[in-house]
Amino acid sequence: MNTKNWMKLEFPSESVNVLFARTAVAVFASQLEFTLDEIEDIKVAISEAVSNSVIHGYHEDYGTILLEARYDHTKLEISVEDFGHGIPDIVQAKEAGYTTVPQERMGLGLVFIHEYMNTVSINSQLAKGTKVVMIKNIKSAQE
Numbered sequence: 001m002n003t004k005n006w007m008k009l010e011f012p013s014e015s016v017n018v019l020f021a022r023t024a025v026a027v028f029a030s031q032l033e034f035t036l037d038e039i040e041d042i043k044v045a046i047s048e049a050v051s052n053s054v055i056h057g058y059h060e061d062y063g064t065i066l067l068e069a070r071y072d073h074t075k076l077e078i079s080v081e082d083f084g085h086g087i088p089d090i091v092q093a094k095e096a097g098y099t100t101v102p103q104e105r106m107g108l109g110l111v112f113i114h115e116y117m118n119t120v121s122i123n124s125q126l127a128k129g130t131k132v133v134m135i136k137n138i139k140s141a142q143e
């Protein structure tokens with residue numbers, strides 16, 4: 001990516017920071033030619049990724065979450081990284097309805113992230129952490 005602008009944020013795994021993260025990214029993304037619907041898509045994806053780091057990455061423990069975003073004239077790339085438990089089986093984690101906390105959660109966060117963003121990659125290592133990289137294309141810039 002021929003980066004034009006970027007930002008980096010680090011915050012603790014408190015659930016209040018889900019709202020903070022999605023709002024910060026929405027303001028950053030508003031510099032680009034996204035529609036309000038596309039900004040909403042991005043907000044949902046960020047909320048899901050950051051919630052996953054808070055809930056699954058760290059459970060009740062304290063940890064830090066790194067949020068980075070950058071764009072060029074064609075796309076916005078956002079990454080959400082934690083240094084927590086990691087995902088044992090990414091293919092299974094991505095299945096609709098799969099969750100490790102069935103009493104509380106629906107197992108749809110990763111499905112929403114794939115639905116609302118154009119490209120998604122997930123890297124995870126047990127006891128090391130998880131990094132989700134999401135790209136939203138800028139429609140007016142695609143040929």
Ligand SMILES: Nc1ncnc2c1ncn2[C@@H]1O[C@H](COP(=O)(O)OP(=O)(O)OP(=O)(O)O)[C@@H](O)[C@H]1O
Nearest residue numbers: 052056057086093099100105106107108109110130
């Ligand atoms: N950052 C992460 N660290 C560790 N495990 C994760 C992480 N993100 C996702 N997972 C695992 O992948 C599963 C599926 O995630 P997904 O977001 O799709 O569903 P969920 O979080 O369980 O439910 P929902 O998002 O609907 O509340 C989780 O239940 C969890 O086991």
Ligand SMILES: [Mg+2]
Nearest residue numbers: 048052109110
């Ligand atoms: Mg989730």
